[in-house]
Amino acid sequence: MSVEQITATSVDPEVGGGAVETRARRASALRRLVRNPMAMTCIVFLAALVAVALLAPVLAPYDQNLTRVDLTNAKPFSGPFVLGGDSSGRDILSRLIWASRGTFLACVVVLVVSVVIGVTAGLAAGFLGGWTDRVSGWLSDVVLALPGTVLLIALYTVIGPSILIAMAVFGLLIAPSFFRLVRAVVTQVRRELYIDAARVSGLSDLRIVFRHVLIAVRAPVIIQSSFVLAAGIGIQAGLEFLGLGNPREASWGGILQTSFASIYQNPGAVVAPTVLISLTTLVLVLLGNALRDVLQVTAAPRQLTRRQRTELRDRLTATATPAQAPARDALLSVRDLHIAYPNGDDHTEVVHGIDLDVHRGVIHGLVGESGSGKSQTVFSVLGILPREAVAAGSIVFDGTEILGSDAALRAVRGKRIAYVPQEPMSNLDPTLTVGQQLVVGVRAVKPISRRAARTDLLGLLARVGIKDPTAVFDMYPHEISGGMAQRVLITGAIAADPDVILADEPTTALDVTIQADVLDLLREIRDERGLGMVLVTHNLGVVADICDTVSVMRGGHIVETGDVRTVFAAPSHPYTRELLAAATTAEVH
Amino acid sequence: MLRLVVRRLGSAVLLTLVVTMATYFLVFSNGPGIARAILGKEATQATVQAKVVELGLDQPVFTQYLHWLGGLLTGSLGRSYFTQEPITTMLATRVPVTASLAVIILVLTAVISILVGVAAAVKGGWIDRVLQFVSVLGAAVPGFIVAILLVLTFAVGLHLLPATGYVSPTVSVTGWLSALVLPVLAVLVGSVGGAAQQFRGAVADVLSQDFVRTLRSRGVAERRIVFVHVLRSAAGPGLTILGLQTIGLLGGVVLIERVFALPGVGDLTVSTALQGDVPAVMGCVLFTIVVVVVVNLLADIAAAWLNPKARQA
Numbered sequence: 001m002s003v004e005q006i007t008a009t010s011v012d013p014e015v016g017g018g019a020v021e022t023r024a025r026r027a028s029a030l031r032r033l034v035r036n037p038m039a040m041t042c043i044v045f046l047a048a049l050v051a052v053a054l055l056a057p058v059l060a061p062y063d064q065n066l067t068r069v070d071l072t073n074a075k076p077f078s079g080p081f082v083l084g085g086d087s088s089g090r091d092i093l094s095r096l097i098w099a100s101r102g103t104f105l106a107c108v109v110v111l112v113v114s115v116v117i118g119v120t121a122g123l124a125a126g127f128l129g130g131w132t133d134r135v136s137g138w139l140s141d142v143v144l145a146l147p148g149t150v151l152l153i154a155l156y157t158v159i160g161p162s163i164l165i166a167m168a169v170f171g172l173l174i175a176p177s178f179f180r181l182v183r184a185v186v187t188q189v190r191r192e193l194y195i196d197a198a199r200v201s202g203l204s205d206l207r208i209v210f211r212h213v214l215i216a217v218r219a220p221v222i223i224q225s226s227f228v229l230a231a232g233i234g235i236q237a238g239l240e241f242l243g244l245g246n247p248r249e250a251s252w253g254g255i256l257q258t259s260f261a262s263i264y265q266n267p268g269a270v271v272a273p274t275v276l277i278s279l280t281t282l283v284l285v286l287l288g289n290a291l292r293d294v295l296q297v298t299a300a301p302r303q304l305t306r307r308q309r310t311e312l313r314d315r316l317t318a319t320a321t322p323a324q325a326p327a328r329d330a331l332l333s334v335r336d337l338h339i340a341y342p343n344g345d346d347h348t349e350v351v352h353g354i355d356l357d358v359h360r361g362v363i364h365g366l367v368g369e370s371g372s373g374k375s376q377t378v379f380s381v382l383g384i385l386p387r388e389a390v391a392a393g394s395i396v397f398d399g400t401e402i403l404g405s406d407a408a409l410r411a412v413r414g415k416r417i418a419y420v421p422q423e424p425m426s427n428l429d430p431t432l433t434v435g436q437q438l439v440v441g442v443r444a445v446k447p448i449s450r451r452a453a454r455t456d457l458l459g460l461l462a463r464v465g466i467k468d469p470t471a472v473f474d475m476y477p478h479e480i481s482g483g484m485a486q487r488v489l490i491t492g493a494i495a496a497d498p499d500v501i502l503a504d505e506p507t508t509a510l511d512v513t514i515q516a517d518v519l520d521l522l523r524e525i526r527d528e529r530g531l532g533m534v535l536v537t538h539n540l541g542v543v544a545d546i547c548d549t550v551s552v553m554r555g556g557h558i559v560e561t562g563d564v565r566t567v568f569a570a571p572s573h574p575y576t577r578e579l580l581a582a583a584t585t586a587e588v589h
Numbered sequence: 590m591l592r593l594v595v596r597r598l599g600s601a602v603l604l605t606l607v608v609t610m611a612t613y614f615l616v617f618s619n620g621p622g623i624a625r626a627i628l629g630k631e632a633t634q635a636t637v638q639a640k641v642v643e644l645g646l647d648q649p650v651f652t653q654y655l656h657w658l659g660g661l662l663t664g665s666l667g668r669s670y671f672t673q674e675p676i677t678t679m680l681a682t683r684v685p686v687t688a689s690l691a692v693i694i695l696v697l698t699a700v701i702s703i704l705v706g707v708a709a710a711v712k713g714g715w716i717d718r719v720l721q722f723v724s725v726l727g728a729a730v731p732g733f734i735v736a737i738l739l740v741l742t743f744a745v746g747l748h749l750l751p752a753t754g755y756v757s758p759t760v761s762v763t764g765w766l767s768a769l770v771l772p773v774l775a776v777l778v779g780s781v782g783g784a785a786q787q788f789r790g791a792v793a794d795v796l797s798q799d800f801v802r803t804l805r806s807r808g809v810a811e812r813r814i815v816f817v818h819v820l821r822s823a824a825g826p827g828l829t830i831l832g833l834q835t836i837g838l839l840g841g842v843v844l845i846e847r848v849f850a851l852p853g854v855g856d857l858t859v860s861t862a863l864q865g866d867v868p869a870v871m872g873c874v875l876f877t878i879v880v881v882v883v884v885n886l887l888a889d890i891a892a893a894w895l896n897p898k899a900r901q902a
Contacts, residue, residue, distance in 0.1 A: 149840030234731035414808025441807035
């Protein structure tokens with residue numbers, strides 16, 4: 001056994017484990033499919049159609065071209081022709097049954113052509129990359145930009161009344177939808193697996209990647225097939241309706257054409273073919289949607305109804321000790337704040353009843369690792385949590401309860417409580433200049449003219465340390481640096497002269513050299529205006545540098561709170577001690 | 590910006606050339622077949638051959654294409670094999686019909702989809718659920734089937750509107766409008782379903798961005814955030830969506846013109862294709878491709894212009 005073989009085998013258990021896991025997942029996917037009533041209804045309908053197509057000679061009461069002059073334009077349910085007779089006296093039911101064979105064949109052709117071309121090209125582009133990728137990508141874009149129906153009609157002059165060749169061409173035209181799908185999957189799997197494979201064995205095995213790709217690509221291809229078939233049947237019926245099909249063979253679109261031509265003589269004859277065609281395409285689209293639900297777990301958040309929200313709110317606050325009264329001397333007082341997100345039929349609580357007080361002139365640090373609920377707390381004070389979130393408890397600002405009260409929030413948001421975000425660049429509207437969006441913010445809370453706002457803001461921009469305020473005022477966000485963007489956002493926060501600033505990791509995204517400047521700026525603003533501040537951070541250095549009081553947060557709880565010096569000198573909670581120890585070690589290194 | 594416009598213009602011209610060339614090679618590949626389609630089944634081999642030579646179909650296809658391209662530059666698309674009418678004249682009488690249909694549908698699609706898409710993304714709830722339902726229906730049921738159902742209901746059943754035919758607006762504006770109501774409605778179901786769903790996605794994307802939350806934190810009114818800031822950012826993707834919608838929409842219009850017997854370009858495409866009038870078919874294909882390319886070019890440029898970063902590049 002060579003070294004390569006050994007290392008290859010040592011990778012194998014990984015892959016083997018993966019395969020076992022996928023087998024289990026496949027089994028559960030199948031079970032979910034069977035349990036999905038929509039998917040099963042669609043599958044049964046389609047299976048019945050296929051059976052009808054295969055058994056047409058047995059099932060059809062009459063031959064497709066049998067004519068009975070006495071039953072010309074016969075009404076549905078009026079005689080031997082159950083669904084009526086067409087203008088040539090042929091049985092519409094029999095013709096529909098016979099025609100389902102053509103539809104079935106065309107579906108096979110469309111699927112084979114589009115899957116073979118699309119999947120092969122997608123695999124090639126994803127694996128080979130380089131010019132193969134570029135050329136096939138360009139070709140796929142060109143094909144997608146083509147007016148397919150018109151081209152298929154034009155091709156009639158060459159191929160004549162052969163609907164199967166036309167549908168093969170349609171398969172070619174729709175192949176890019178598979179191409180793009182497969183190419184994206186390959187690229188993603190390669191990116192993930194190469195990292196793993198390289199770590200384990202130091203070599204990348206194309207075969208392993210290929211196997212994983214085939215597994216990963218299967219579900220999206222099946223889902224897409226359903227949609228492609230729906231489009232195919234629609235196009236096929238359309239072409240036949242235009243008279244581009246073979247006139248000697250019954251076809252769904254052709255039957256519809258004949259019936260439509262005599263719509264005034266026999267309106268009922270139109271019903272069966274229209275219902276059949278639209279029901280089949282509808283079933284295929286519904287099946288695609290159901291398959292997507294079954295095979296791809298979507299993370300779309302579920303929204304609760306108003307009543308469910310109230311119930312959840314009550315449930316959140318019902319637990320544990322009764323909430324304390326808000327602190328009378330505090331500007332902002334949070335009591336027993338819970339935040340939860342709906343999760344399936346249950347909910348996930350991310351903040352478990354915290355208390356927090358903010359005083360005038362004091363910078364309060366809210367410290368903890370990411371995911372501990374710090375930002376969620378800040379958002380709930382401002383009432384800017386995502387729509388599906390549910391917050392319960394009490395947030396009193398200057399004597400008024402603001403949690404859950406839109407009117408109270410409107411009166412304070414941006415005006416008396418301001419927010420400085422974490423990531424400066426993504427928090428500026430990319431389509432507006434710095435000045436335009438600052439003016440929007442100020443004028444939202446202050447009755448002030450555009451010109452006066454501009455004068456004020458230019459002064460503030462200079463105050464926060466921007467060298468050339470007039471130039472920056474007319475720049476777009478992508479033209480300024482991250483540090484400048486954060487100063488702009490701080491300007492936006494202080495422009496309305498607030499009483500409290502909530503700064504969510506205001507320095508994390510910035511260069512180390514700029515971090516200290518921004519912290520100094522925040523301290524100066526506090527000193528000048530005597531406002532209260534909550535500074536969210538995961539960095540104890542920042543807390544030591546600028547904060548007066550601190551709350552340590554972990555897993556949605558505040559585990560310790562107090563004066564910075566006291567907490568740092570004598571931490572009472574083990575987690576605080578851990579944090580401090582980690583910070584000191586980091587500094588030693 | 591200028592460089593972007595030039596580049597896009599270049600690729601649009603390239604695309605038009607590639608597609609017309611491919612189509613030309615396909616539809617003109619079988620010279621004797623074309624001649625036979627004109628002369629009928631009983632024609633002898635000799636008369637077919639004579640016809641091939643007469644129409645210049647004996648020359649290499651590439652030479653024929655260059656000749657066609659040269660004609661195009663001087664504003665000529667050749668003559669119909671059957672009526673000897675110049676193709677440009679044939680198109681000129683048909684374009685107004687298709688154009689009125691397409692423009693009305695496109696404008697209505699844009700307006701309705703934007704409103705519904707924004708409402709669904711912002712409000713969620715029942716508007717969103719109705720939209721999901723309608724877009725599934727719209728995506729699933731082909732436009733011409735909707736058209737037939739509309740004819741069955743409003744023309745045959747209720748006698749409210751004309752089932753077929755076209756009235757020029759120069760003759761009667763109300764006649765023109767009532768002739769277009771059903772065709773427009775038939776295509777609209779599908780196009781609004783598709784476009785509104787995508788607009789919803791584009792708006793939801795922007796709504797989830799950080800700057801929207803910051804605007805909210807500044808106390809900016811929700812209505813202003815949605816209609817000024819979010820729409821501005823979603824306009825770029827929105828234009829791309831509409832550009833792509835026109836492609837499918839033109840295919841829908843061809844079928845609709847046949848259902849309602851509207852004498853437009855789609856109707857011309859089908860009747861000339863059935864006849865084997867190859868130069869006329871080629872003219873129709875060219876018209877469709879030019880419309881698709883121009884609309885997408887304009888959408889691309891407008892989307893880039895809305896993005897300050899691309900505008901300044």
